[in-house]
Amino acid sequence: MRVSAITMAGLRLNDLDYYRSDLAALIKSSGASLLVLPAYSALMLGLEVGALVPAHDFGSSLQQYIKNHSSWNNRFMDLHSTLAHDLNIHLVAGTLVEIESGRHYHSAYCFNPAGEICCSQRQTHLTRSERESGFSRGEGLNIFTLNGLKTGLVIGNDARHPEVGRIFALRGAGLILYSGASEAGFNCWPQAAGMWAQVQQNQFWSVEAQLSGAISGKFFGAPSAVLGPCEITPGKSGYLKRGYPQSAIVTAELDEKSRLKIKENYPLLKLLNPEAYSGINEGPVL
Amino acid sequence: MALDGWKEKLYQRYLSWICRPSRIERHLRAALPAPAQPALEVKQGLVRAAALQVELKLSKSPLYYADEMHRRVKEAVKEGVQLVVFPEYNNLPLLGLLPGFEKMEEAYRKKVKQSGVKDDNQKEEEISLAEVFRYMSPAVQPLVHTVFSCLSAVYGLHIMAGSYTLADNGNVINRSFLYGPTGLRIGSQDKVHLLPVETEWNIKRGRSFSVYDTPLGSLALPVCMDATYFETFRILEQKGADIVLLPIANLEEYNYWLALRGIWPRVQESQLYGIKSALVGTIAGLKFTGRAGIFAPLEITPNRDGILAEVEPYDREAIAIADLDLEALHKLRSAHPWRDSNPVLYRRYFPELYS
Numbered sequence: 001m002r003v004s005a006i007t008m009a010g011l012r013l014n015d016l017d018y019y020r021s022d023l024a025a026l027i028k029s030s031g032a033s034l035l036v037l038p039a040y041s042a043l044m045l046g047l048e049v050g051a052l053v054p055a056h057d058f059g060s061s062l063q064q065y066i067k068n069h070s071s072w073n074n075r076f077m078d079l080h081s082t083l084a085h086d087l088n089i090h091l092v093a094g095t096l097v098e099i100e101s102g103r104h105y106h107s108a109y110c111f112n113p114a115g116e117i118c119c120s121q122r123q124t125h126l127t128r129s130e131r132e133s134g135f136s137r138g139e140g141l142n143i144f145t146l147n148g149l150k151t152g153l154v155i156g157n158d159a160r161h162p163e164v165g166r167i168f169a170l171r172g173a174g175l176i177l178y179s180g181a182s183e184a185g186f187n188c189w190p191q192a193a194g195m196w197a198q199v200q201q202n203q204f205w206s207v208e209a210q211l212s213g214a215i216s217g218k219f220f221g222a223p224s225a226v227l228g229p230c231e232i233t234p235g236k237s238g239y240l241k242r243g244y245p246q247s248a249i250v251t252a253e254l255d256e257k258s259r260l261k262i263k264e265n266y267p268l269l270k271l272l273n274p275e276a277y278s279g280i281n282e283g284p285v286l
Numbered sequence: 287m288a289l290d291g292w293k294e295k296l297y298q299r300y301l302s303w304i305c306r307p308s309r310i311e312r313h314l315r316a317a318l319p320a321p322a323q324p325a326l327e328v329k330q331g332l333v334r335a336a337a338l339q340v341e342l343k344l345s346k347s348p349l350y351y352a353d354e355m356h357r358r359v360k361e362a363v364k365e366g367v368q369l370v371v372f373p374e375y376n377n378l379p380l381l382g383l384l385p386g387f388e389k390m391e392e393a394y395r396k397k398v399k400q401s402g403v404k405d406d407n408q409k410e411e412e413i414s415l416a417e418v419f420r421y422m423s424p425a426v427q428p429l430v431h432t433v434f435s436c437l438s439a440v441y442g443l444h445i446m447a448g449s450y451t452l453a454d455n456g457n458v459i460n461r462s463f464l465y466g467p468t469g470l471r472i473g474s475q476d477k478v479h480l481l482p483v484e485t486e487w488n489i490k491r492g493r494s495f496s497v498y499d500t501p502l503g504s505l506a507l508p509v510c511m512d513a514t515y516f517e518t519f520r521i522l523e524q525k526g527a528d529i530v531l532l533p534i535a536n537l538e539e540y541n542y543w544l545a546l547r548g549i550w551p552r553v554q555e556s557q558l559y560g561i562k563s564a565l566v567g568t569i570a571g572l573k574f575t576g577r578a579g580i581f582a583p584l585e586i587t588p589n590r591d592g593i594l595a596e597v598e599p600y601d602r603e604a605i606a607i608a609d610l611d612l613e614a615l616h617k618l619r620s621a622h623p624w625r626d627s628n629p630v631l632y633r634r635y636f637p638e639l640y641s
Binding site for chain 1: 479491492494520524541544546621625628630637
């Protein structure tokens with residue numbers, strides 16, 4: 001399976017038609033059948049096309065979006081449903097903020113080539129600032145099947161919480177699609193402590209899409225990547241392909257047979273020792 | 287093939303005799319400073335620690351082994367440390383006490399090099415490593431205790447003596463030991479996650495994790511492969527661990543990324559200090575590599591890379607020294623920017639997934 005991660009860099013975001021055609025051109029040139037967009041894609045695009053009202057800083061723009069999310073979210077979802085259908089791909093549309101029963105969640109949706117929603121996911125672990133902004137945690141992890149591979153979506157801060165990857169892996173997930181947004185700067189080590197570490201301890205694939213660009217004065221930029229178990233990647237690095245923060249797209253081919261072989265030769269999950277895990281349900285100490 | 291013939295029993299008694307505590311202690315005392323040095327106080331929450339990288343050299347005599355351990359401790363003491371950490375399988379040098387082991391080792395090394403394929407007759411003749419460890423255990427256990435008890439008491443140090451494969455109630459376990467500055471053994475930890483090869487050797491896995499409160503903070507001592515699993519460090523974090531002492535003996539060619547998969551991400555996930563000591567070198571065709579180091583959450587390391595100190599070579603003796611700031615660790619944990627917990631999620635899935 002050929003997969004791509006998009007950073008939003010280089011896309012013309014100020015016009016939805018341009019956005020659509022730029023994205024279509026990238027997909028066609030990559031030959032991928034799966035595309036993952038980064039976190040805060042709805043907020044960035046909504047501000048750029050003028051569907052959302054910008055504020056003086058990121059947090060305030062996010063609050064404005066939360067207040068006026070409804071009509072833009074519908075347009076955003078329709079746009080990506082159509083894109084998935086027209087391009088005949090699976091498409092993770094990045095993330096949006098949705099509200100249910102007065103609570104707001106940071107969520108991702110995946111569309112199948114028919115343009116239907118095949119999976120949705122709410123972020124389950126929040127940063128301190130997300131908690132202070134009033135976000136709620138998702139309480140479930142959803143799995144769907146993509147080209148025969150059990151697949152899950154991971155959002156933002158969930159990459160730094162290994163419980164998420166472990167739950168997916170023990171439920172049989174072989175592919176994790178990650179929408180992230182890391183502040184620009186020296187961030188290779190936080191990234192390695194995130195999805196790279198989850199991939200290595202669970203032996204699944206991951207397509208990591210990181211946002212590149214600015215939202216209300218806050219700059220995002222980290223390399224997007226396609227990751228796999230070290231043993232089956234060049235230089236045993238754990239990266240099948242890794243871009244630069246400004247790379248528009250990162251594409252790689254997943255060789256599922258090689259992943260299954262490494263799982264057989266080095267069966268990490270079979271060597272778990274749950275007898276010693278009393279208390280694990282309580283999670284990190286806050 | 288069992289090691290229970292009369293010749294083997296006789297040699298086992300001889301081993302216990304040459305490793306007897308009074309002999310080892312007398313030998314060490316002659317070389318150790320007197321009187322004993324008082325334990326260094328922990329000032330302003332700073333703990334100075336040493337992660338040792340130990341090169342595998344066969345010890346033909348228990349006195350040589352004691353001298354080697356002493357030499358490494360002295361090297362750390364010169365740096366003003368309060369805590370010294372030795373590697374996994376710190377008993378392997380003691381295989382040199384077995385008569386003819388060097389020749390056996392050479393033959394085995396050639397065999398591994400040539401093919402690695404064994405016929406059925408060979409397999410029947412072979413003695414498993416677990417049997418060898420069990421056989422040597424009555425001599426090794428008191429030897430190790432005497433060496434590290436003496437060294438920690440005389441230098442006023444906390445010493446994690448590394449891990450040892452030993453007999454325990456009919457089983458063989460891979461157990462790490464912690465000694466305090468009075469020479470008392472403070473605690474131990476059986477390896478909970480075993481490599482497939484250790485399961486083949488019939489080593490029994492541990493069933494729980496322990497944390498020990500000391501003047502240097504709360505210390506835990508899981509073993510090598512235990513750091514492959516986030517569960518280990520999460521549970522130790524829940525039990526209050528500040529510093530995780532991890533002895534390793536990695537049986538693989540060195541690769542930066544493969545080596546990164548153990549303690550480094552675990553320290554980031556659970557926000558602890560981690561000290562990795564490594565056994566390196568070759569024995570019986572088995573090659574161990576590693577880089578000893580001292581790790582911390584990214585936010586409290588000078589280069590924001592999670593590394594306080596790391597040795598350069600991956601195949602030679604070395605030492606990594608760093609100061610661990612417990613106050614900074616506690617402060618970071620109390621107001622961390624990204625740490626969160628979702629027990630509703632964990633309770634929904636883990637009971638079934640771990641059953």
